Amino acid sequence: MKKFKEVDHLNQLKQDIELKREFDIITLFSKLHHADIADLIDNLKEEEKIRLFSLLDIEKASDVILELSDISKEQIIEDLSDQKLTEIIEEMDSDDAADLIAELDEDQAKTVLDGIEPEESEEVKELLKYDEDTAGGIMQSELISIREDATVMDAVKTIVNISDEIEDVYNVFVIDKEDRLVGTIPLQKLIISKRTQLVSETIDQSIPSVHTDVDQEEVARMFEKYDLIALPVVDDANHLLGRITVDDIVDVMQEETSEDLYRIAGLNEDDSVFNSPMSSVKKRLPWLYLNLLTALISALVIGFFEDTIKIMVVLAVFMPVVAGLGGNAGSQTLTLIVRGLALGDITFKNSKKALYKQIFVGIFNGVSVGVVIGIIAYLWKGIPVLGLVLGLAMIINIFVGTLAGTLIPLSLKWLKSDPALGSHIFLTAFTDAFGFLSFLGLATIFLKLLT
Numbered sequence: 485m486k487k488f489k490e491v492d493h494l495n496q497l498k499q500d501i502e503l504k505r506e507f508d509i510i511t512l513f514s515k516l517h518h519a520d521i522a523d524l525i526d527n528l529k530e531e532e533k534i535r536l537f538s539l540l541d542i543e544k545a546s547d548v549i550l551e552l553s554d555i556s557k558e559q560i561i562e563d564l565s566d567q568k569l570t571e572i573i574e575e576m577d578s579d580d581a582a583d584l585i586a587e588l589d590e591d592q593a594k595t596v597l598d599g600i601e602p603e604e605s606e607e608v609k610e611l612l613k614y615d616e617d618t619a620g621g622i623m624q625s626e627l628i629s630i631r632e633d634a635t636v637m638d639a640v641k642t643i644v645n646i647s648d649e650i651e652d653v654y655n656v657f658v659i660d661k662e663d664r665l666v667g668t669i670p671l672q673k674l675i676i677s678k679r680t681q682l683v684s685e686t687i688d689q690s691i692p693s694v695h696t697d698v699d700q701e702e703v704a705r706m707f708e709k710y711d712l713i714a715l716p717v718v719d720d721a722n723h724l725l726g727r728i729t730v731d732d733i734v735d736v737m738q739e740e741t742s743e744d745l746y747r748i749a750g751l752n753e754d755d756s757v758f759n760s761p762m763s764s765v766k767k768r769l770p771w772l773y774l775n776l777l778t779a780l781i782s783a784l785v786i787g788f789f790e791d792t793i794k795i796m797v798v799l800a801v802f803m804p805v806v807a808g809l810g811g812n813a814g815s816q817t818l819t820l821i822v823r824g825l826a827l828g829d830i831t832f833k834n835s836k837k838a839l840y841k842q843i844f845v846g847i848f849n850g851v852s853v854g855v856v857i858g859i860i861a862y863l864w865k866g867i868p869v870l871g872l873v874l875g876l877a878m879i880i881n882i883f884v885g886t887l888a889g890t891l892i893p894l895s896l897k898w899l900k901s902d903p904a905l906g907s908h909i910f911l912t913a914f915t916d917a918f919g920f921l922s923f924l925g926l927a928t929i930f931l932k933l934l935t
Contacts, residue, residue, distance in 0.1 A: 493520070494524055498528075501532055506539060509536060513544065518544060521551075522551030523551075530559050542572055545572050546573070546575035561588070566595045567599070569596060570600055573585065574601065578624045579622060579624035581608050582621075583616070611623070614697075617699060617700050618699060619698045619699075619700065619728060620725070620726075622728055623727060623728050623732075625725075626650045626651075627657060627716075627727045628643055628653055629659050630642055630657075630683055635680055636677045636678060636681050636682075636686065638683075639669070640674065655670055655713070655714045655716075655727070656674055663724055664722045664723055667687030668688055668691040669683060691710070695720070696717055696718070700736045701826065702828070703736070704733050707730060713729070713730050714730065715727065774909060778916075778917075779913070781913060782913070782916040785917050785924075786924065788924075789924035789928060799924065802857075802861060802870075802923070803920060805857065806874070806877050806881050806919040806923045807919035809857075809881065810916075810918070813846065813882040813915075814885030814914070815911065818889035821893045824838065825893060835894055839894075846882060846885070846886030849886070850879035850881075854876065855875060857874055857878050858872060859871060861874045869930050872930070873926045877926055881918060881922055884922075888910075888915065892907050892910050
């Protein structure tokens, strides 16, 4: 139903654009969530995107621009005046404002920072100091804190007084006289507590805090582990600096998943189907050159066995089978290991256990597939030695592929590189070369024994 509604809205929008019915467009936008408006704008031509975005009021525009695709956002920002961009950013939470300003060029960012309220400008500047992939980089300054000697009634009054300024209040953070974090009180617990009770007596000790330089992946794991909705962020001296909310973590999880998928394939995370052709070429060509180099290594391996292939041409039919199955087995293991490292399930302490398990899986799968393909080759071609060689080669390469799928990401992690970075390219090169070497090498040995 949602898809049908989106199509209906898009068709209606295009018709309104064609007939220049701007009042109807504004009416339609007033009924839709800002994320749905962003989806509609993403499906339009550049000039239509700019025109429709200009119809949004500042508050709605500040929500919509955050939901737009990178290409749409870039096109719209290029058309916005510095004054309107400043007004839009001023409506945002500090973390969203910092993220958007970080995407602007230096002059435009300075103009915006000079244009917004001094207090907000200082908050954003502080956030921009942190690495964007850390807890400090994704936190927001807007939060509700109260002293530990205050009562629950004081806390409730504080929430009511500033509820218009801060959205999505999940927790109240308790601090001491030096602004050091004492603890956290979930809003639900605060509501059911006695009004005369001290807030320090209602603190939920199970809610942790996080330091500003902790990687965002680790922060996401904390949210998952402790079922958090919001998490306080502190500095070295435990001073409360900000909070991270669950909506930010959803974005982080999506970003990290996309990043891993891109890196496994040898792509930059900022690559897109909508990028300019030359931009995409520059990002992808180096990895293709690396792939070409690894493919040439496989070609060299095959070249060593030209005489064997001439004697037994049927070997060429089954070469891709050996390499392909080994690569597939390796990819299965690679995906599990990269995911385990990303989630923190696999560490260097338990990596041996993971390795031994994958070795067993590789041997078992290799034997299972090798026996079947050996029988198929014998029945198909009627050559016993071919079935034997193919079966043995398959056992070896599936085992090797599984082993490589485990060791490649672990090695990259040990070298302090991203375990997903080009892992698939290295794995394919390894399983192709070793698959051809094992298959053609065994064929050469057996042919010599039989002749």
